Amino acid sequence: MDVAEPQTNSLSKAEQRKLDSDHLREPLLTELGNDEVRFSEDAVQLLKFHGSYQQHHRELRKTDKVRSWQMMLRLRSPGGRIPAQLFLALDELSNRIGDGTLRTTTRQAFQMHGIPKADLKEVIGTIVRNLGSTLAACGDINRNVMAPPAPFEKGGYPAARQLADEIADLLSPEAAEGSYLDLWVDGDLSYRFKPSKAVKQVRKRQSEGGVFSGSEAEPLYGDTYLPRKFKVGVTVPGDNSIDLLTQDIGLVVFTHPSGELKGCNVYVGGGMGRTHNKDETFARIADPLGYVAAEHVLDVVQSILALQRDHGDRIIRPHARMKYLLHDKGIQWFRQTLQRDYFKAELTGLRNEPKPKLLDYLGWHRQRAGLWFVGLPLLCGRLEGELKQGLRQLVETYQLEIRLTANQDLLLCNIGTAQRAGIRSALAELGFEVPESPAPLARHAIACPALPTCGLAITESERILPNVLDRLDAQLRRLEIEKSLLVRMTGCPNGCARPYMAELALVGNGVNQYQLWLGGTPNLQNLARPYVEKLPLKDLEQTIEPLLLSWKAAGGRRSFGDHINKLGDQGVAELLPTSA
Known part of the structure; x- marks a missing residue:
């Protein structure tokens, strides 16, 4: 079926902005040429599609109103691959124009911080000229495609890396790529993505059937792109280094003995973002959709994206991620709609997979x-x-x-x-x-940047995680507990560090106060649950000590997260201090 663009008078402000932008070009292009120290709100929202967020450094607001306005820039690097030439360019740019730092993200990309608006074109242009890109690192579009970063040339690893690259190219916006090159390298089309022959063949089918958006310029996305961000991850059986179940689409590759792709298990509808005090927003792990043969993997990926394009909520943005579509309609409806309107090849039952592990390759x-x-x-x-x-x-x-x-x-x-x-x-x-032997608690702990630059941050995360881990380590030593646990921390509920999969997570909910989430598992297969709404950070040890002692008394055979799940919500509540 051909899907027409929604009527202009029915669009939300966010949707209208995208439609009026000339495929993400204006007013961003015009504002790049003025002398203002910051972009307008309309330009800021389009800037995300180009890989950048405008930030207001909270600790500079009163002392340096010009430098307090900064751009954060995020790269597109499927599978986390950064060639030497690109890294050297990033290092030089961050020292000369940014705040002197680079940061690895939880989606396998580098971020730069502290870039003045006036220098943004030079920074992005230099990245593009040195084998990199920031297109679609943010925005209502497919984000950086994840894959196991280990460069093993055995098993399914080469196939997984190749598939991640192909999906990144397949889901790249067509018209927006032209806008991107216009803005940052003066329209030099030699820097266009150069997809493989297989990807080109599948992209041709974006103008056919239900996959077609109705827009000749953006045949897959349409002129208003997606309702919200979209995330894809690819891995091999047993390797959960990419938090597979948190993706909108998760793919597990199966290969022939030769290493050639045989097919993929497909999972759909994961996502971490939520908002405090709004129960209609929640974290969710993906549902199994089925197994698809190798020759149809790229088609099923773009078909799923097209289904979300057409059925995702474009009126209520907090309800726009594909996880809510799965929650509201169910996996059976999703599978039936996919196969009726978008994807005509066969979906069969999942292939058996070994128990996944969180691998880190240190x-x-x-x-x-x-x-x-x-x-x-x-x-x-x-x-x-x-x-x-x-x-x-x-x-x-x-x-x-x-x-x-x-x-x-x-x-x-x-x-x-x-x-x-x-x-x-x-x-x-x-x-x-x-x-290969970092401190056990630090080995898998992650945190979001939070203060002072993230506009969504309620409280600290990255800057205090080392101290929090030191405190927890001291507590485990004092209690003579030799096992470790998976800790994650965020400065707000949006979930950038995927806290809702951790055994113990602290989610910012006030100045130096956090929600306490418990019950994720070390191999990232279970959602954690909130047990304390506003925990002062100073009370962390006394709050969790009864739970740690209960874990120790149980003999330590289970992980801490599994022990929490064995206790159940009532059992955990009975062990928490009454003031928690």
Whole structure:
């Protein structure tokens, strides 16, 4: 079926803004040429599609009203791959124009902070000219496609990485790419994405049947793009390094012994964002949709996106993610609608998968004969100072490829056997004597940036996570508990650090106050649940101590999250202090 664009007089403000933008071009293009220190609200909302958020640095508002307005910039890097040339450009830009730091995100990309509006075109243009892109890193569009970052050349890993690249190209907006190049590299079309032959063939079908939006310019997305952001992740059986069930579409690849793609298990409807005191918003894990053969994987991906394009809520933005469509309509309706109107190939039952694990690839690993990679733990993902300078020297000297993980860590790849000793010595000088053995609590803990730059932040996250982990570590030692637990922290309920999958999560809900969420599992298969609405951070230890003691008394056979689920909501409530 051909789906017409909605009538202009029925559109919400957000939808009208997209429709009037000439495919994400105006008023952004005009405002790039003025002398204002910040963009207008209309331009800011379009700026997201180009990979940037305008931020107001709260600690500079009173002292430097000009510098307090800054741009955060996020890259598009499927599977977390950052070539040496791109990393060196990012490092130079962050030092010369940004705040001197880079930050690895929980979607395997780099963020830059502190960019003045006047310098934004230079920064994005330089990124594009050095093998990078920021297009669709934010906005109502498909975001960065995730995949296991480990550059193993065995099993399903090469197929998963290739599929992530293909999906990123398949779901790239057609007209918006032209606008992007117009704005940032003066329309130089030589920087267009160059999809593979297989992707080109599938993209042709975006102008056919129910997948077609009705817009010749944007055949898949339509002139108003998606109702909200959209996220895709690809992995191999048993590897849950990408938090598969939190994606709008999660794919698990199955391969032939040769490594060729055989097909994928497909999961749909995951998502983390929610709002405090609004029960109609919630975190959700994905439902299994079915198994699809290799030749139809790309088609099913664009068909699912088209279904969300047409049926996602465009009136109430907090209700617009695909997870709410699955919640409201159910997986049976979703599957039937998909196969009736969008996807004509066969969907069968899921293939068996091994029990998933949260893999992190820290330490040294063989990439293939004669090549190695090393995973480096980066608590909160922040690169700055001597560490950032030292990594630059290594990348520049050895021309190493970087791959970023969903856990905010960093892999140095393509290390020759003869280079290992020199790189190992240099890493030791940077503090990575044993990169495979970070502190247990810090190993998988992640936090969002929060204050002072994020406009949504209610309280602290990244800047205080190290202290929170030190406090928890001291408590576990005092209680003589030798096991660890998965901790995540955010400064607001939007869930950028995926806190609702953690065994213990702190979600900002006031100045130095947090919701306490418990019950996720170490392999990221269960949603946590909120047990304390406003927990003063100073009361953290005394609040959770009865639960930790109960866990210890149970013998430690289960993880902390599994123990919480075994206790049940009533059992947990009985152990929490009455003031909590």
